[in-house]
Amino acid sequence: MNGKIIKIVSNLYTVSCDGVLYDCQARGKFRNEKITPLVGDECEIDAQNNYILKIRPRQNSLDRPLIANVDVALIVTSVKKPNLSLNLLDKMLSIIIINKIKPVICFTKMDLLNSSEKKEIKKIAKYYQKIGIDVVYNNKISKLMKILRNKIVVFTGQTGAGKSSLLNKIDKNLNLKTSEISEALGRGKHTTRHVELFKVKNTLIADTPGFSALDINKYPNEEIRDSFLEFSKYHCQFKDCFHLKEKKCEIKKMVEAHKILESRYKNYQSFIVGKEIFK
Template sequence: MAEGQIRKALSGFYYVYADGKVYQTRGRGVFRKQNLTPLVGDYVVFESGNQDEGVIKELLPRKNELKRPPVANVDVGIVVMSAVEPDFSTQLLDRFLVTLESNHMEALIYVSKMDLVDEKESILSAVSYYEGLGYPCLLSSSSDSVTQQEREAFAEKVEGKLVVLIGQSGAGKSTLLNKLSPELSLETGEVSTSLGRGKHTTRHVELLPLYGGLLADTPGFSSLNFDDIEAEELPFLYPDFREVAPECRFNGCLHQNEPGCKVKQLVVDGTFPEERYKNYLLFLEEIQNRKPDYSKKK
């Protein structure tokens, strides 16, 4: 028996890293009966007579997990947003940030393709606001390369941590990785002009050694559901709302229809961006209108 970490999952095999070696393993049948699925990033107990035939015997406790992309024990989420093709979207960015907050993951916002957009004011204004909330932000200086300052910023976030890249298809996740570490030689794809979205160029999840940490390049996607977030929890996943919530008239204020709401007052005053508040209401209504999932009840 040995302990290791799943670094790649592909075609029913789990590739476990332990003591400087990679072991090809399969999961026990009992995992299916227990409705458990090993994820990349999981720490596991496994048994292996050689590096090609191993069996995962036990999944060790996770501190968190993402469903899309399927990765466990994530420390940092690098949110890759495109300035154009696809266009910059605060709604999508807020979805990603809420997901990271709910899983107690740090966030780093990276805006790609800034050199391809002429009107930058709205993006710069949004980025400035997110930075004020404590989310570090980086703007791409070129579509072809990264500066030393960008490398150092990424290295500081990645070192000693498990980092996941998230963002919709075509935003430039694989391109960013290629620029940071050309030896990775990841396949990149052009945005499909007919569909207005990127081709899914990443076919599996794999943890890649980078800057003293582990970084997952993952399939792109353009939407996230809040299946595991309750309406009462959502206000606490917004750092700006969370800070002023004690000034609301009612405890547990959802910042929706309640009188004496400090958040709504600050939106009217222009302190909080109206677009961000509209995104919040959209998410809240989405959660409130969600159909009950009886499969989760025992």
């Protein structure tokens, strides 16, 4: 029988076959073949003995959060508590784009900002929209659901950003656990502990555990550079330019002219400088 893995808790794999759920084990052969079944995997199961027999080839996968075969990654980004980190946002955007998944930014906790801080966020949002990335807010559920309709979606973002809270808002029956970020630590407590896909009308949405750091080092510099979508809009005269050293580099000029957001360029530099080829 064919199905989709919708939840993994330790060694138990929950597989949905046309809406009927089977709790399965994975065969040892996966370990031998170095395949780790992931939430989102399409698989074949032995429904009598509750075993996963085969994992179908993946369209894509992410390792943080661990998930396969998603169309959209919603980057849930709080503007306060935890404070906005454009570095983490740009890192997530690059990783998602490199993995050929559509990114959408969702800002949360705008209610905690004063009006000038809000204006600042709207300006940043406009920039991302201009370079082709959808930006939504967690109080505009119908606009968000229009973008996510008929898609397989993963919610990703920092611990405490409001991923589970947003899913609870989208579907009141889900009752996912949420919790205040710790005042003492100033960060979240990893409330969500596993990846799980939920069906909401015609959309499949995965809630995932948050994180506080991400590693982009395993990706080649060329791919990181090309994930900065705005760079390709301007034509740098130098072939294979990394837009770091050349004095007459068009991208550097555009940063100076404020056509490219300075934080984007600085984050780009921080992602690739220090890696092998620049030493």
